[in-house]
Amino acid sequence: MSDLHTGYKPDTVSVITAGNDIDGALQKRLQRAGFRIQQLLPAELDQLRPGSIVINASVCADDQGMPEALQVAKRLAETPCQHVIHLSSYQVFAGGEQRRYDEDEVADPQARSGRQWLACERALASLENLTILRFGWMVDSNQDALLGRVLRGFVAGEPLALDGLNSGNPATVLDMSRVTVAVAQQLASGASSGGVYHYGSSDSCTAIEFALEVVERAQSFHDEERFAQLSTLEDSEQRDRSVVLACGKLRDVFGIQQHSWRQGLTRQVELWLERLGAEKSA
Template sequence: MHHTGYKPDTVVVIGAGNAMDSALQKGLQKVGFRVQLLSAEQFIEGGLPEGVRPIIVNAASCAGGIRMPEAKAVCHALLNQSCHAILHLSSYGVFGHVGSRKIDEDAEPDPLSERGRDWFACEQTLTSLDNVSILRLGWQVDRSEQALLGRIIRSLLDGRAVSLDDASLGNPVTVSDLVRVVVAITQQLASGAPTSGLYHYGSADTCTAMDFGHEVVDRMRSLNGDDFTAELTVLEPAEKDRSYVLACVRLRDVFGIQQRSWRQGLTRQVELWLERLQKPAS
């Protein structure tokens, strides 16, 4: 096997049980890492494989609200593991109402929702370790069928109207862009970069859910024909501004990672979801 020069050259991915898992595994393998994918349950029960001191990419918290008890248990289990570094994937959800201002890495978390408190509890569990990097992500649009992209496409294929927020801004993250960022960070962690830090990542351009929905419809029309019809309706405006836009300066300064537009690769993402949702049941 060609020697990559990574030290270590092994990565353990603790999965979310959704589309992120195989994408992370393939992305890391593509650049030469030896990768082992473990479910949250496998890691909680068995810990790390014997004889390795890897980099751990912990995506367990990205499984969604129903799996947060397992995500918390993973974080507690990580306290007793010997590894080179941990890259823990977190969320903008650790913040409360912040309005239109950008959220930088020095902002104090103040989660208002139960899920936000779960995200923050995971972070707090790991802060006692000196080799943890926390990567807070913008709004993840396509990690599962319950995320926005899958919900929009499924509803439109079923001929149902989709109601979307047209007021609150975010800088969303697609799975493909998340993989790009995680792979770049992991490569640098294995090449001498600092193994602890707090970082934010979201797309270079902001949008509302409605903006995103219109772009998805455009892609569906390009794939299914101009006669494709879709109805997008506006949700009633919220009493408070629910915008969450992450500033991502520290990630650029430490790792040199630039933000990309969420529109990049969107056509391919729509195509993959259409293939999945239109595939005949076997």
């Protein structure tokens, strides 16, 4: 670990891991910032270093990991920490209104996954030293996430019908780590602005709009003509659950600016295509 004197108090960040790409992205960003890092599995909370800033990413695992994430939140609420940064989701809102949802909006999820995200937030609500960061839908390398499904369909030449109704402002894993670590840096430098904050891309999109952009990037890596078979779901198959997050509070309090989800997308597509190529040749 770096011996640089960063002036952070505390200078240790404990990350409760998600078991996916978020862990590595947070670790690299924290290392560059000069923090001492402790990575813990959800079952290792008894090893938490006293007085550290805790980043709780356990809820970002998957739906199957939600019960364990709720237990982590309940245990953290009873653990002495300098500060807890809890990663959460736009899914705490029911959505469906053509406006931006700010932090004062009443969370009222209708879907099961949204209720699980909100339960984790509420389990931590008694903490005074709590910052909740709600992010737009994630762009990552999870096989079931939209990016992976689009590129698998592109490579295999299989048709894919996607949502063209619901809008959101997605966030990449790298952008999520940038925002989270920037908040940790300011808290470790004396900021005392806990509370709930929203972050998502500076530009919103639907799933089909996102997919078309991904395919355009993917086509640049292929010499031969290759086309995606994308279509939009019929309106009868869906209802409007749009959730576009308002992110002004994070900018005003912490000075953190929004990025576009298009930034770095080409590199993500390239890495996914390499992964799919390795799977095919294995």
